[in-house]
Every structure is written in structure tokens, then in C-alpha cells.
Amino acid sequence: MQVAVIGAGAVGCYYGGLLLRAGHDVTFIGRQPHVDAINAHGLLLDTKSFKDHLPARAATDTSVLAAPDLVLVCVKSADTETAGRSLAGHLRPDTAVLSLQNGVDNAQRLSAVIGHAVIPVVVYVGSEMAGPGHVRHHGGGDLSIGRSAASNALAEMFQAAGIGITIADDIDKTLWSKLIINCAFNALSAVANISYGPMLEVEGTRDVVTRAVQEAISVARACGVAIPDDLLAHILNIPAIMPNQMSSTAQDLARGKPSEIDFLNGHVVRKGAELGIATPTNQALQVMVKLAQRGKQGRRVD
Missing domain, CATH: 3.40.50.720 (NAD(P)-binding Rossmann-like Domain)
Incomplete structure (x- = not known):
């Protein structure tokens, strides 16, 4: 082929x-x-x-x-x-x-x-x-x-x-579930330049991840997507399964490349605003990455 x-x-x-x-x-x-x-x-x-x-x-x-x-x-x-x-x-x-x-x-x-x-x-x-x-x-x-x-x-x-x-059969559920995983870990891994394994050992990180996931699930369900009830538990177990994994966003920042954060946490923020759902944790994570990009690239990030 x-x-x-x-x-x-x-x-x-x-x-x-x-x-x-x-x-x-x-x-x-x-x-x-x-x-x-x-x-x-x-x-x-x-x-x-x-x-x-x-x-x-x-x-x-x-x-x-x-x-x-x-x-x-x-x-x-x-x-x-x-x-x-x-x-x-x-x-x-x-x-x-x-x-x-x-x-x-x-x-x-x-x-x-x-x-x-x-x-x-x-x-x-x-x-x-x-x-x-x-x-x-x-x-x-x-x-x-x-x-x-x-x-x-x-x-x-x-x-x-x-x-x-x-x-x-329900690709929207699969797409959103993957997006929510990315919202949980990508920004934190990038800004701290840390792999998934030790991330949750830092006090308060589990709470931040939980809030980011809960916000994203609320937005997804408001969009009509059937997110499973056990997704948060699955996400909190990922660092134990993939302890050495660095997020794609972390790889982008390390190479001085533009990240996809506006299409990850940023997508949740935009859809939340449209639907009247508050997403302060996802917005903070989005802004953190954009600030890190600006620092890395030495130029304005739109």
C-alpha cells in the first residue's frame, strides 16, 4: 500500500x-x-x-x-x-x-x-x-x-x-478521555521538566491533577460525551504504570518548539467558557505553559 x-x-x-x-x-x-x-x-x-x-x-x-x-x-x-x-x-x-x-x-x-x-x-x-x-x-x-x-x-x-x-464505537468518548489524560499531566510535566512517576509525590500535585480532571470531565459531559465514572481513578494510576514518561508538551518545551497546550487544557478552557463552566485549574495550567514557552523562546506567545 x-x-x-x-x-x-x-x-x-x-x-x-x-x-x-x-x-x-x-x-x-x-x-x-x-x-x-x-x-x-x-x-x-x-x-x-x-x-x-x-x-x-x-x-x-x-x-x-x-x-x-x-x-x-x-x-x-x-x-x-x-x-x-x-x-x-x-x-x-x-x-x-x-x-x-x-x-x-x-x-x-x-x-x-x-x-x-x-x-x-x-x-x-x-x-x-x-x-x-x-x-x-x-x-x-x-x-x-x-x-x-x-x-x-x-x-x-x-x-x-x-x-x-x-x-x-464511540470515538468521541475515546478522544475526550485521552484529552483529559493530557490535561492532567502534560502541563505539569512540561513546566517542572518532570516525568510522571515522581510527580504525584510532590504535596498538592494530586489535588491539582484531580481538579483539572474534574473540570475537563464536566466540560466533556456538557458537550454530550459519555465519560466513564472511573476515569479519574485510572488517570491517578498512570504515573505508577508509566513512571519515566515525559509528556509531549515537556518534549516540545525542551526543544524550544511551540506546544499544543491551547488544544489540550486550552480547549477545555474555551469550551468551558462557551458552556458557562468554570475551569480555573486548566486555565492556570495553560497559562503556566505559555509563560514557560515565552521564557524559552524569548518572544511573545499569543
Whole structure:
């Protein structure tokens, strides 16, 4: 199958690399350092179970694409519309487009730009770009995909590549549950540059996490999303399961890159304001990250 990965970062390179290793023809679209390294030396796929250099093709823009069978959109949420515009003229009516992005509304935003159905996917993986063209896997890797006419065939394809995947009957619940997990830990991990394990050992942190989660659950339920009653208990157990995990927001700040905080805690704040639900903890976490970004980047953060 012809596969295009738009946004060849930690998520795109991990899943694209596994599909490449399974025999699919994968083209990675990403930033110049990764593109140069991949074209010169292949993609270094460094997982928990194997380490492999995979011959691969990469480019900095979509002009090299013909009409792929499958597109994995893995860009940051702020770049969703730009990525969508770059796909103009490269999609067939039967091309499957998947959004493997943080946040809850990227599939809708992307679909509005490209005029093409987009299947939302929730990603559960710990990975990072450890160097140009080098993706390092820390754990996890399962996907949850929205139900569509193509989902069964896509699930078989991912499973054959060693990727665990489920088809979610209620993808909004899955998307919001993942968003709420991100609201709990991403900002704190980023601002303190701390992994999940020791986070809750600091006095008061459990209370902050609990309030952020409760606010987000209230907003999600007001949006008509059926959040399970045990989500908070599950979230408070995550640091014990993933003690060494640093959030994607922490990785962004460490590299001096813009974070997705406006699409995580910030989304809860915006929807809360629309619905008349107070979200002071999520707002504080959002502002903390934006202040940290300003300090890191030495410029104004909008």
C-alpha cells in the first residue's frame, strides 16, 4: 500500500516505520534535518523489541506525492489546516485519511479543509525523535480508530504490522478521555521538566491533577460525551504504570518548539467558557505553559 506520513515526528515515524517494515511503500513528509537523515541513512526505528535501519523516502513537502492509498496526518494541532491545504490534489476519492493527533477536533478541522472524510485515531504511544531520522520507542503503541467503511481493512493492515488497534464505537468518548489524560499531566510535566512517576509525590500535585480532571470531565459531559465514572481513578494510576514518561508538551518545551497546550487544557478552557463552566485549574495550567514557552523562546506567545 502507498502510505504518506504528514508530519514525520515521533508519532509519524513510529507508525510509518512499522508499516514500512511490514512491506508498505511509505513516504515521510517532515522537517529538513529528519528528511536529510532518512534519505541518506534510512529511518532508525529503535523500539522496545528491536532496532532497525529501514531504507525510506522522505521530503519536506507534499509535491513528491502522487495519490497515496493511506495518509497519516501526524502534525501538531496548530498545523492541521496547513497540512490539509498541502494535500490538495493528492487525494483520490478512496484515499483513507487518518488523524493521529492530540486534541478532539482535528479530524473535523482537517476534513473541512480537504473536503474529504477523515477518520480520527487516538494514539497511545511513548516515543521521541532521539536525533535526525531516529525515532525511539519508550512503550505502548496501541491505536483506537473511529468506525468507518474502511476501518476494518485498516485495522487488519495495522495489526499485520504489529500495531494493536481497536475500532471504537464511540470515538468521541475515546478522544475526550485521552484529552483529559493530557490535561492532567502534560502541563505539569512540561513546566517542572518532570516525568510522571515522581510527580504525584510532590504535596498538592494530586489535588491539582484531580481538579483539572474534574473540570475537563464536566466540560466533556456538557458537550454530550459519555465519560466513564472511573476515569479519574485510572488517570491517578498512570504515573505508577508509566513512571519515566515525559509528556509531549515537556518534549516540545525542551526543544524550544511551540506546544499544543491551547488544544489540550486550552480547549477545555474555551469550551468551558462557551458552556458557562468554570475551569480555573486548566486555565492556570495553560497559562503556566505559555509563560514557560515565552521564557524559552524569548518572544511573545499569543
